[in-house]
Amino acid sequence: xxxxxxxxxxxxxxxxxxxxxxxxxxxxxxxxxxxxxxxxxxxxxxxxxxxxxxxxxxxxxxxxxxxxxxxxxxxxxxxxxxxxxxxxxxxxxxxxxxxxxxxxxxxxxxxxxxxxxxxxxxxxxxxxxxxxxxxxxxxxxxxxxxxxxxxxxxxxxxxxxxxxxxxxxxxxxxxxxxxxxxxxxxxxxxxxxxxxxxxxxxxxxxxxxxxxxxxxxxxxxxxxxxxxxxxxxxxxxxxxxxx
Numbered sequence: 001x002x003x004x005x006x007x008x009x010x011x012x013x014x015x016x017x018x019x020x021x022x023x024x025x026x027x028x029x030x031x032x033x034x035x036x037x038x039x040x041x042x043x044x045x046x047x048x049x050x051x052x053x054x055x056x057x058x059x060x061x062x063x064x065x066x067x068x069x070x071x072x073x074x075x076x077x078x079x080x081x082x083x084x085x086x087x088x089x090x091x092x093x094x095x096x097x098x099x100x101x102x103x104x105x106x107x108x109x110x111x112x113x114x115x116x117x118x119x120x121x122x123x124x125x126x127x128x129x130x131x132x133x134x135x136x137x138x139x140x141x142x143x144x145x146x147x148x149x150x151x152x153x154x155x156x157x158x159x160x161x162x163x164x165x166x167x168x169x170x171x172x173x174x175x176x177x178x179x180x181x182x183x184x185x186x187x188x189x190x191x192x193x194x195x196x197x198x199x200x201x202x203x204x205x206x207x208x209x210x211x212x213x214x215x216x217x218x219x220x221x222x223x224x225x226x227x228x229x230x231x232x233x234x235x236x237x238x239x240x241x242x243x
Contacts, residue, residue, distance in 0.1 A: 002181060005177055005178070005181070008177075009174055012174065016171055019171040020126075020171060022168075023167055023168065027214050027215070027216060028213060028214045030061050030212060030217060031061070032056075032059040032060055032061055032092070032093075033060025033063050033064060033065055033068065034064060035065040036067075038087070038088060038089040038090070039075070040088070041076050041078075041080075041087075042079050042083075042084060042085030042086060046087035047085050048078065048084060048086050048114050049087045049112060050071060050075050050078070050087065050089070050113065050114070050115050050117075051071070051088075051089050051091070051110065051111065051117070051149070052070055052074070052088070052089075052090045052092070052116075052119060053090070053092065053110075053116065053119070054092050054101065054118050055095070055101075055119060055121075055122060055123055056092065056094045057069075057070055057119040057156075057217070057218065057223075057226075058090050058091060059090075060090070060223075061094050061212070062214070062220075063218075063223060066090055068223060069090060070090070070117075070119065070218075070223050070226060070227060071089065071090035072090070073223045073227035074088070074117075074226075074230055074231060075087065076227070077224075077227045077228055077231035078231050081231055089110075089111050091108065091110065092119070096123060097127055098124055098137040099133070099137050101141070102140050102141055102144060105145070106144060110145075110149075111148070112148055112149065113148065114151070116154065117200075117230075119156045120156075121157075121179060121183070122158070122161065124182060125178045125179045125182055131181060134185050135188075135189065141153065142196050152194065152195060152196055152197055153196065154199075154200050155186040155190065155199050155200065156200055156230075157199070157200065157201035158179045158180075158182050159179065160180075161176045161178075162175065163176070163204050164176075164215075166214060200230060200233065202226050205218060205225065205226075210222035210225055
């Protein structure tokens with residue numbers, strides 16, 4: 001138990017509740033992206049099949065079309081760098097937490113994939129999901145995905161919420177503190193079970209032009225920046241998943 005975090009949160013609770021309610025009122029709630037949930041760059045049989053699952057970033061919040069979203073932009077980056085044929089598919093729900101995502105995935109027919117990326121954490125941060133539950137739910141996710149994808153799940157770093165200028169202070173700092181705690185769960189799992197989980201981080205979107213109109217989600221350029229950072233790492237290559 002992180003006693004300093006919980007003591008600080010308890011002391012600031014009246015302020016945090018007020019700021020949280022106000023933020024929900026004034027921050028625009030943008031819709032999920034529209035259009036096809038899948039696509040391909042290159043011709044013929046894909047050399048790599050990419051699947052992105054998770055919350056608002058997987059749902060393409062901040063852009064109008066899934067072709068502008070993370071999965072498509074990442075597939076485009078990998079295709080452009082390697083010349084290989086890359087297919088992509090995305091499945092995301094705005095506002096979802098990890099336990100809810102697990103329940104949905106049980107009844108969703110997912111495509112087979114060579115690389116699966118999980119983009120989660122913001123809603124579990126704001127919902128104060130206990131770390132032990134978050135870790136257990138990640139294990140459940142791994143079990144759910146195994147029939148479709150036996151390779152490691154790539155855990156994308158929890159966004160640094162202390163840099164979310166759309167949130168007021170001290171709410172922003174408390175959310176950032178909590179996000180870092182959940183992010184460390186990712187890092188610990190990746191160290192302890194590398195066959196099941198890999199951790200991947202990307203730079204914070206500090207340039208306002210990389211953010212959508214809500215100042216919270218990535219814009220088209222923001223998703224492109226994240227995709228470029230992930231592709232630059234060189235770790236998401238054809239054959240990196242276990243077929």
